[in-house]
Amino acid sequence: MTPAALPAELAVLNLGIATFLPGLTDANTRTVAAAWSPPARGNAAVGWAAARLAADPRVDSANAEALARLTSSRPVLIGTAPASTLIPTLADRVLLHAGPPLSWNRAAGPVRGAFIGAVLLEGWAETPLAAEAALASGEVHFEPCHHHGAVAPMAGVISPSMPLWIVEDPVTGRRAFSNYNEGLGKVLRFGAYSSEVLERLRWMGSGLFGAIQAALADLGGIELRPLMARALQMGDELHNRNAAATGLLTRLLAPALARIGGGEAARVLEFIGANDHFFLNLSMAACKLAADAGRGVEGSTLCTAMARNGTDFGIQISGLDGQWFTSPAPVVDGLFFGGYGPRDAAPDLGDSAITETAGLGGLSLAAAPAIVQFVGGTSALALDTTRRMAAICLGSHPEYTIPALDFRGVPAGIDARKVVDLNRAPVINTGIAHREAGVGQIGAGITAAPLGCFEGAVAALATDRYGAAL
Amino acid sequence: MTPAALPAELAVLNLGIATFLPGLTDANTRTVAAAWSPPARGNAAVGWAAARLAADPRVDSANAEALARLTSSRPVLIGTAPASTLIPTLADRVLLHAGPPLSWNRAAGPVRGAFIGAVLLEGWAETPLAAEAALASGEVHFEPCHHHGAVAPMAGVISPSMPLWIVEDPVTGRRAFSNYNEGLGKVLRFGAYSSEVLERLRWMGSGLFGAIQAALADLGGIELRPLMARALQMGDELHNRNAAATGLLTRLLAPALARIGGGEAARVLEFIGANDHFFLNLSMAACKLAADAGRGVEGSTLCTAMARNGTDFGIQISGLDGQWFTSPAPVVDGLFFGGYGPRDAAPDLGDSAITETAGLGGLSLAAAPAIVQFVGGTSALALDTTRRMAAICLGSHPEYTIPALDFRGVPAGIDARKVVDLNRAPVINTGIAHREAGVGQIGAGITAAPLGCFEGAVAALATDRYGAAL
Numbered sequence A, B: 001m002t003p004a005a006l007p008a009e010l011a012v013l014n015l016g017i018a019t020f021l022p023g024l025t026d027a028n029t030r031t032v033a034a035a036w037s038p039p040a041r042g043n044a045a046v047g048w049a050a051a052r053l054a055a056d057p058r059v060d061s062a063n064a065e066a067l068a069r070l071t072s073s074r075p076v077l078i079g080t081a082p083a084s085t086l087i088p089t090l091a092d093r094v095l096l097h098a099g100p101p102l103s104w105n106r107a108a109g110p111v112r113g114a115f116i117g118a119v120l121l122e123g124w125a126e127t128p129l130a131a132e133a134a135l136a137s138g139e140v141h142f143e144p145c146h147h148h149g150a151v152a153p154m155a156g157v158i159s160p161s162m163p164l165w166i167v168e169d170p171v172t173g174r175r176a177f178s179n180y181n182e183g184l185g186k187v188l189r190f191g192a193y194s195s196e197v198l199e200r201l202r203w204m205g206s207g208l209f210g211a212i213q214a215a216l217a218d219l220g221g222i223e224l225r226p227l228m229a230r231a232l233q234m235g236d237e238l239h240n241r242n243a244a245a246t247g248l249l250t251r252l253l254a255p256a257l258a259r260i261g262g263g264e265a266a267r268v269l270e271f272i273g274a275n276d277h278f279f280l281n282l283s284m285a286a287c288k289l290a291a292d293a294g295r296g297v298e299g300s301t302l303c304t305a306m307a308r309n310g311t312d313f314g315i316q317i318s319g320l321d322g323q324w325f326t327s328p329a330p331v332v333d334g335l336f337f338g339g340y341g342p343r344d345a346a347p348d349l350g351d352s353a354i355t356e357t358a359g360l361g362g363l364s365l366a367a368a369p370a371i372v373q374f375v376g377g378t379s380a381l382a383l384d385t386t387r388r389m390a391a392i393c394l395g396s397h398p399e400y401t402i403p404a405l406d407f408r409g410v411p412a413g414i415d416a417r418k419v420v421d422l423n424r425a426p427v428i429n430t431g432i433a434h435r436e437a438g439v440g441q442i443g444a445g446i447t448a449a450p451l452g453c454f455e456g457a458v459a460a461l462a463t464d465r466y467g468a469a470l
Helices: A018-026 A044-054 A057-071 A088-092 A109-122 A128-137 A195-219 A224-232 A243-260 A262-273 A280-293 A351-357 A361-367 A369-374 A379-390 A416-422 A451-466 B018-026 B044-054 B057-071 B088-092 B109-122 B128-136 B195-219 B224-232 B243-260 B262-273 B280-293 B351-357 B361-367 B369-374 B379-390 B416-422 B451-466
Strands: A012-015 A031-034 A076-082 A094-097 A141-144 A163-168 A175-179 A303-309 A312-317 A325-328 A334-336 A393-402 A408-414 A427-433 A441-448 B012-015 B031-034 B076-082 B094-097 B141-144 B163-168 B175-179 B303-309 B312-317 B325-328 B334-336 B393-402 B408-414 B427-433 B441-448
Touching: A012 A018, A018 A031, A044 A416, A044 A451, A057 A280, A057 A393, A057 A408, A076 A195, A088 A094, A094 A109, A109 A128, A109 A195, A163 A195, A163 A280, A175 A280, A195 A243, A195 A262, A224 A243, A224 A280, A224 A393, A243 A262, A243 A280, A243 B243, A243 B262, A262 B243, A280 A303, A280 A351, A303 A351, A303 A408, A303 A451, A312 A451, A325 A451, A334 A427, A351 A361, A351 A427, A361 A369, A361 A379, A361 A393, A361 A408, A361 A427, A361 A441, A369 A379, A369 A441, A379 A393, A379 A408, A379 A427, A408 A416, A416 A451, B012 B018, B018 B031, B044 B416, B044 B451, B057 B280, B057 B393, B057 B408, B076 B195, B088 B094, B094 B109, B109 B128, B109 B195, B163 B195, B163 B280, B175 B280, B195 B243, B195 B262, B224 B243, B224 B280, B224 B393, B243 B262, B243 B280, B280 B303, B280 B351, B303 B351, B303 B408, B303 B451, B312 B451, B325 B451, B334 B427, B351 B361, B351 B427, B361 B369, B361 B379, B361 B393, B361 B408, B361 B427, B361 B441, B369 B379, B369 B441, B379 B393, B379 B408, B379 B427, B408 B416, B416 B451
Parallel strands: A012 A031, A094 A141, B012 B031, B094 B141
Antiparallel strands: A076 A163, A163 A175, A303 A312, A312 A325, A334 A441, A393 A408, A427 A441, B076 B163, B163 B175, B303 B312, B312 B325, B334 B441, B393 B408, B427 B441
16 A cells, blocks of 8 residues: 555554554554555565565566566467377376376375376276386386476376377467366366276277367367457356356367267267366466466566475476475365365365466456355455456456456466565465375365465575575 | 435435425535436326336236246247248248237338348249238238247248247246347348348258257257356356357257268358357247246236337237237447448347346346447446346346356346336347348347336226226
8 A cells, every 4th residue: 555545534554463453542543454464474584585576677577578478378279199199208107297296105195096097097007006006116207297388187197198189379389288178076187097987088088089189180270369268258267167168169169070970979079068177178278388488587476387286386487497386285175065075185286277377267266256156255256356366466468358347357477576575375266186096076166375385486586686695 | 215214414305306406505405316207207197007006916916926937937949840830820921020010111121121031032022022012012911929929039030931949848838939040240130131141041941950950859858947047157148148058059959960960060060150149049939938928917017028120119018918018119329330320220129128028138237248348338337237127127037147246136027017117118138230121230239128118008007907097
């Protein structure tokens, strides 16, 4: 609050701690209590680092450049191919997973379950126990999706035979990948690996893959930016709600699938038609492409990744490209399916927070009031959340807009400096996995990124720029 | 405003006319000017009729019954068939049209154009001039769609060979019909009848009809109520925006069409995929079914139809079933396509105001802020419009809800008494046709029903119940 904004008759403005208020009130002094807390939650060194970066005009220029790159990204779905042909590393018994790097010992239940399922799917082991042994011994390796231009929801496990979406920016030639969405319930990404789960994955790698490959070859590329812009006007925030985007994609794919015809094309359309989240992975790949475009601008505090592996929550910033800053992944509160509660939940999980990194999901909650109602909130809370998120962002998106805010652009480009200065963490919409391997999804809710990741990134960038003596 | 709601310090409350205000202000008297105008725009007899009906508890019971019937309607799309097999009257060189009854001499340009096109389509004449002669001479008759359980948008012309949607309530067995939507631009319903228009209609009666018939036979019925409820959560108000509903319908139809396969199924999906209004006619049929369910309750002031023929705007009320109360159709202001303006526009046109009659369209503007932006308004105006419409309705719909109003039900059941008492006309979203035959659509906008229709209905019902001495 600037002094100019204070009411003329104000006597005392109290910032943060309320200790002083009763005395003033007793003395009949007019007071206003402002919600405020010291930057970096009172850590003076980190607070100072954020202030120094905030006062640095070269950081402002770097952020303007990084934001312009992020918001000008033009994702086009150009095709689909097996992961092995797109990410050669995978040939050497390597799996990908969501979030920052992880060891088997620290892996959460649903991630272990998804790894086991992928090993069985690839035929690298015959039984879950043998699969577990291969993973624990290091016979099967794993690396983050983010290290290979990919993103995947929840456990985020990608194995060589899985087909990936290929999203490309025709101007820069940059690419991003994501896997296909399996639907809800007992699915690999929530840690389930029963025969039903593996059978669905086999069909996704054969029948579904073949049909989508043929349809995309028929249609040529599909521009995702206008499709996503439309979906935001139809109640999607493109993280936890993708119903409209899935419908818009279906309207494009269906004629090509009908030309193929027959039972397999019909099964594909039924599969897509029954899964409101089918578009999620495409939204994630499009957001990955946008966030990657913002990477590597010297001095920029733009957040270029937020991702969770069920153990750690990690972020990256543009000015320190490739470095992860992690904190323990929080437990998500939300709406649980019958019989489950927070005690059953795995900590926050998945690369899907890439949507928030690009300004969608929790940052665009105002576009999807249905999501807050889901967790007991009101449409006013949805509007307020997006307004609050705008305060930690560098700008707004020129084409992704929100009808309920009179077509204001979604808040885009999370600025780590502002997160630390305001102690205001990005809001994230997400699914909730059971903490044990093999169970699956047990709910969905709204959470926030840990402030510690942003504090670590800000301190590291300040040290990098201004020296350790900071 | 009740006295209890007045601020304690209030000195003078001024209702309506502002003449008294300056004197009071000069005398330093505190005043509040309330927006108010005398019921029935000052017509004492009609205002008295509305007051008498408002004080009659039997009218309240009748309205409760009529509203319950309207909101409990369960529309199911059960099939499709040529109009000639569903409406035998048509065999005798009869066409249907939108709105209340009409004579050729009084017919507006776009309605004449659509009649001419339909006569050419049916082969009842070889040239537009010959078609016009057949229509003017009475060789070809025409009757309102509403008189045959049907509704159709804009000119609303239905001829024997056109396929109709069949929507049925499985509980009551009641049915409603509508034609297929042709898309935008040069189309029959906006008065165009070029060879391109007729060729499209021929394909709609053959290829499109065949594919949809086969798909519906494959799928069985499609429940429209849950589909429409979902679309309201995706930015549709189901009159001028049907993008989400069209997508949801496509997701249901596409697998069945793919099973048919081949070029025709693909063409059908491309046709539907390119037309965001494809669902409109189904929304109208569903709303017709709901409004018809509310008909014929003795003493009820529930509005059961609002329809325009480009010359007259007509309404019906439940307690005087089948009687039209008309006023001149207003000119619609809105957003015009390049080069056109209000002077080029035909007066308000079409049966599509059946959606408002059932609580959708303009009454549900809060669900579709994109529509007000289209005509220069804000999202706050959209919310306010729905709140204002709630004041002229008998209740709200239990399943059609609006996310931006925290899932409050849409205002349902327009009460003619309240319209007259408040001088507040139902808001209607609509397309705008060129006033001349053969041109087509030139814009879209927001208008309101004429108050005169409601005043006429209220006066007639009061006379019917309490005698002419009123």
